[in-house]
Amino acid sequence: MTAIITARGLVKRYGERIVVRGVDIEIPARCCFGVLGPNGAGKTTTLRMLLGQSPMDDGALDVFGLPIRTHGRDIRARTGVVPQTDNLDPDFTVVENLRIYARYFGIGGKTLAERIPALLEFAGLTDRADAGINTLSGGMKRRLIIARALVNDPELVVLDEPTTGLDPQARHMIWGRLRALRAAGKTLLLTTHYMEEAERLCDELVVMDDGRILERGTPAALIRRHVEPEVLELQGEADKARATLAPLPNGRFEAVADTYYYYTHDARAAIKQLEGQAAISFLHRPANLEDVFLKLTGRDLRD
Amino acid sequence: MTELSHLLPRLRHAAFAVWRRNALVFRKFLTPSLFINFGEPFIYLLGLGYGLGMFIGNMMNMPYLTFLASGILASAAMNTASFEAMYSVYTRMVPQRTYDAILATPLEIEDVLAGEWLWSATKSLISAAGILAVAGVLGAVDGWRALWTLPVIFLIGLSFAGIGLIMSALARGYDFFNYYMTLVLTPMFILSGVFYPVTSLPLPLQTIVQVLPLTHAVELVRPLMAGLPLSNVALHVAVLTAYALSGFAIAVLLTRRRLLV
Numbered sequence: 001m002t003a004i005i006t007a008r009g010l011v012k013r014y015g016e017r018i019v020v021r022g023v024d025i026e027i028p029a030r031c032c033f034g035v036l037g038p039n040g041a042g043k044t045t046t047l048r049m050l051l052g053q054s055p056m057d058d059g060a061l062d063v064f065g066l067p068i069r070t071h072g073r074d075i076r077a078r079t080g081v082v083p084q085t086d087n088l089d090p091d092f093t094v095v096e097n098l099r100i101y102a103r104y105f106g107i108g109g110k111t112l113a114e115r116i117p118a119l120l121e122f123a124g125l126t127d128r129a130d131a132g133i134n135t136l137s138g139g140m141k142r143r144l145i146i147a148r149a150l151v152n153d154p155e156l157v158v159l160d161e162p163t164t165g166l167d168p169q170a171r172h173m174i175w176g177r178l179r180a181l182r183a184a185g186k187t188l189l190l191t192t193h194y195m196e197e198a199e200r201l202c203d204e205l206v207v208m209d210d211g212r213i214l215e216r217g218t219p220a221a222l223i224r225r226h227v228e229p230e231v232l233e234l235q236g237e238a239d240k241a242r243a244t245l246a247p248l249p250n251g252r253f254e255a256v257a258d259t260y261y262y263y264t265h266d267a268r269a270a271i272k273q274l275e276g277q278a279a280i281s282f283l284h285r286p287a288n289l290e291d292v293f294l295k296l297t298g299r300d301l302r303d
Numbered sequence: 304m305t306e307l308s309h310l311l312p313r314l315r316h317a318a319f320a321v322w323r324r325n326a327l328v329f330r331k332f333l334t335p336s337l338f339i340n341f342g343e344p345f346i347y348l349l350g351l352g353y354g355l356g357m358f359i360g361n362m363m364n365m366p367y368l369t370f371l372a373s374g375i376l377a378s379a380a381m382n383t384a385s386f387e388a389m390y391s392v393y394t395r396m397v398p399q400r401t402y403d404a405i406l407a408t409p410l411e412i413e414d415v416l417a418g419e420w421l422w423s424a425t426k427s428l429i430s431a432a433g434i435l436a437v438a439g440v441l442g443a444v445d446g447w448r449a450l451w452t453l454p455v456i457f458l459i460g461l462s463f464a465g466i467g468l469i470m471s472a473l474a475r476g477y478d479f480f481n482y483y484m485t486l487v488l489t490p491m492f493i494l495s496g497v498f499y500p501v502t503s504l505p506l507p508l509q510t511i512v513q514v515l516p517l518t519h520a521v522e523l524v525r526p527l528m529a530g531l532p533l534s535n536v537a538l539h540v541a542v543l544t545a546y547a548l549s550g551f552a553i554a555v556l557l558t559r560r561r562l563l564v
Contacts, residue, residue, distance in 0.1 A: 014564070053406055072411070073409040076407060087400035089401055090399060091328040096327075100320075104408035105409060152408075
């Protein structure tokens, strides 16, 4: 498989502060690639460098086999971008937003006339075509931004936290749209701090923190590599729970706020021990990407 | 790494996409836009032109109404382009994030600014055309030669739009524009020969106003409207062009520094 994006040793500094410290990424064509990380990990800055919107201080970066330093325009012509913050044009309606945006790519006439109904359909906004931007809900705006990112029929779609701030219904709808794009053969690159989103959508991902890539792999491989397969979330008398489970082999405790997490290869044995202990309530679940994320990036609060 | 060629306005198709966007918004909000652009100059023209004109009679071999109308025409071009390049551009750049969206397309900052620059001058042209028509009806225009003011107006628009774009690139909020308006635009409006000939200013001031773009704008517009012979055309055009091109180039540099981080 050919790589759509090849980044080697990307570095970004703001004065003394280094926000991206030597990032290497290779993104294969037709996959959904995730960049995970807490706030301030350097995700957005990395995306901006990939689009030539933020000059890199060091490193080499090719998109579609073209160096970003000299081919920014050509690269952006073949890329769709869904930014983190809504930047729809408030002076225009839904359909005008698509039309005006297409003009920036030099797309008009018959091509555009054919494309617009399909994009409205894709965004589920056909009957809101003439609505003003300010009358749309958050979910509708997001869908319109995704549709707008597709006006140039891009090979690569870059999404910066596409579902942040949306309700579950809206989020599921967006996920469905993104899977449809992937099925249509587009390469997706998305940043998120929702582990569920990454687990559902991404074929492959990297975990970033403090401007570095900590890990890479498929969601399943990362879970296998870093955490035990099963988890008990314990609440109640923590010390008692700890004492009860401590004798069991291959178990590991982690504490986040008022919850204890017990990671194990053998949950059945642990559950047996806990049964009948009224002071302890627990939830048994398979390990997920969030467990990996917290293990890799630490459990401290980020701002 | 900025090559010199990037600082000259590159009028690619892309710049016209931005121009077109603004033109579409303008068409949508036509009534309030026109009202704002005409209202003030119209009041100056009627109020001062007739009111003061009554006492003054002729000034520099022309009726005061014609004298004033030509000054108002040039200063309306200044104001329209300045406002567009400051308030409207800043709104699109900062709170509305329109440029963020545009810069994710093949357009570069110089395309966006070239579009804004041309659009600001276009707006000058639109308001000036209206004022010219009103002045014609009021009998302040000497014949069709006055239509030659229109290309001049476009150039005046480009000069002030260039400076306005610099202000937008530097602004941290709308308040910033008040400094430029109070310290630069208003004194220029008063001193550059809009209301009275600059030759009536004290000598040191006369020298100073010679470097101001509005002075040269008025010197070009006035004889064209009054049907009098033009003088020093090359100088006036050169000064306005220099402001236009250097303003644009500096604005590109500053906006790059602001947005490409």
